[in-house]
Amino acid sequence: MSTTGTLKVGLVGWGAIGRVVGTALAAGEVPGAVLTCVVDNRPLGGAAPAEQVPFDTAIERCDLIVEAAGQGVVREWGERILAAGTDLLVASTGALTDEDLAKRLLEAGPGRVRFTSGAVGGLDLLQAVRALGPLDEVLLTTTKLPTTLEQPWMDKELIGRLRSATEPVEVLAGTARDVPVKFPRSTNVAASVALAVGDLDAVQVRVVADPHAVRTRHVIEAAGPHGSYRFEVAHTPDADNPATSGVVPYAVLRSLGAIAGRPGQIL
Numbered sequence: 001m002s003t004t005g006t007l008k009v010g011l012v013g014w015g016a017i018g019r020v021v022g023t024a025l026a027a028g029e030v031p032g033a034v035l036t037c038v039v040d041n042r043p044l045g046g047a048a049p050a051e052q053v054p055f056d057t058a059i060e061r062c063d064l065i066v067e068a069a070g071q072g073v074v075r076e077w078g079e080r081i082l083a084a085g086t087d088l089l090v091a092s093t094g095a096l097t098d099e100d101l102a103k104r105l106l107e108a109g110p111g112r113v114r115f116t117s118g119a120v121g122g123l124d125l126l127q128a129v130r131a132l133g134p135l136d137e138v139l140l141t142t143t144k145l146p147t148t149l150e151q152p153w154m155d156k157e158l159i160g161r162l163r164s165a166t167e168p169v170e171v172l173a174g175t176a177r178d179v180p181v182k183f184p185r186s187t188n189v190a191a192s193v194a195l196a197v198g199d200l201d202a203v204q205v206r207v208v209a210d211p212h213a214v215r216t217r218h219v220i221e222a223a224g225p226h227g228s229y230r231f232e233v234a235h236t237p238d239a240d241n242p243a244t245s246g247v248v249p250y251a252v253l254r255s256l257g258a259i260a261g262r263p264g265q266i267l
């Protein structure tokens with residue numbers, strides 16, 4: 001943090017998440033944090049309320065980098081950010097399913113890596129439950145509009161099934177280790193649940209395409225000897241990028257508020 005006690009924030013990604021986060025930061029809506037610069041691989045013209053700079057400059061100028069761009073950014077820049085003593089707040093948690101990368105980020109320091117809860121809730125409780133012992137089962141079911149789930153690896157038959165679906169279609173079932181890699185812009189939530197539970201393989205994930213999914217739905221069901229837990233959210237998707245739920249930038253802003261210490265608020 002700077003000597004004035006204000007957290008200097010660099011934002012990577014001026015998209016559905018970044019635009020809302022950057023605009024709120026620039027308007028002073030996160031006490032104790034200020035938007036210093038923006039990084040994007042597209043020229044932004046004057047669209048952003050802070051200077052667009054190359055990544056290296058952002059690392060030099062900022063106390064914290066917010067990643068709101070994609071898993072590749074975490075892979076490519078994560079270690080360099082942390083090694084420079086800058087903290088990193090990750091939205092694309094799917095990148096952290098690469099255990100080698102996650103280990104390197106933990107060892108990189110002196111910067112700290114954190115993740116935002118993003119589109120799901122209940123992560124704090126799942127994390128607390130770890131102290132009671134392992135869960136017997138954890139299931140995440142994510143239901144989204146079919147168009148948000150189409151991927152380059154899908155064959156014609158599957159794409160055809162998605163496009164012609166009139167009812168919900170299960171697109172993939174797997175674990176939090178494999179699913180976020182297959183849907184890099186759409187199932188980071190699976191990795192976030194696994195980070196809370198502490199085990200990628202323990203989290204079973206179902207991805208469902210529903211042509212009637214006006215809202216994106218994530219249902220977390222978990223059970224163990226000490227209790228059972230169910231969290232269900234249904235979000236309006238972002239109008240420009242329906243793969244992302246409209247709430248996600250506000251989850252990032254909440255995380256930023258916590259990191260900045262929420263001056264003036266009861267914590």
Ligand SMILES: NC(=O)C1=CN([C@@H]2O[C@H](COP(=O)(O)OP(=O)(O)OC[C@H]3O[C@@H](n4cnc5c(N)ncnc54)[C@H](O)[C@@H]3O)[C@@H](O)[C@H]2O)C=CC1
Nearest residue numbers: 013014015016017040041068069070091092118119188244
């Ligand atoms: N944790 C969670 O619950 C969620 C996480 N996400 C993650 O957040 C990411 C961003 O989401 P949106 O803002 O909706 O995406 P978006 O596609 O609307 O915007 C991404 C922005 O990042 C920029 N960008 C992409 N790659 C870049 C790179 N290598 N260097 C610099 N800029 C780059 C793009 O030009 C674009 O402006 C998603 O790809 C996803 O991985 C998204 C939704 C929920």
Ligand SMILES: O=C([O-])CC(=O)C(=O)O
Nearest residue numbers: 119186187188189244245
């Ligand atoms: O925004 C959402 O609902 C979830 C999402 O895209 C992701 O997990 O990557």
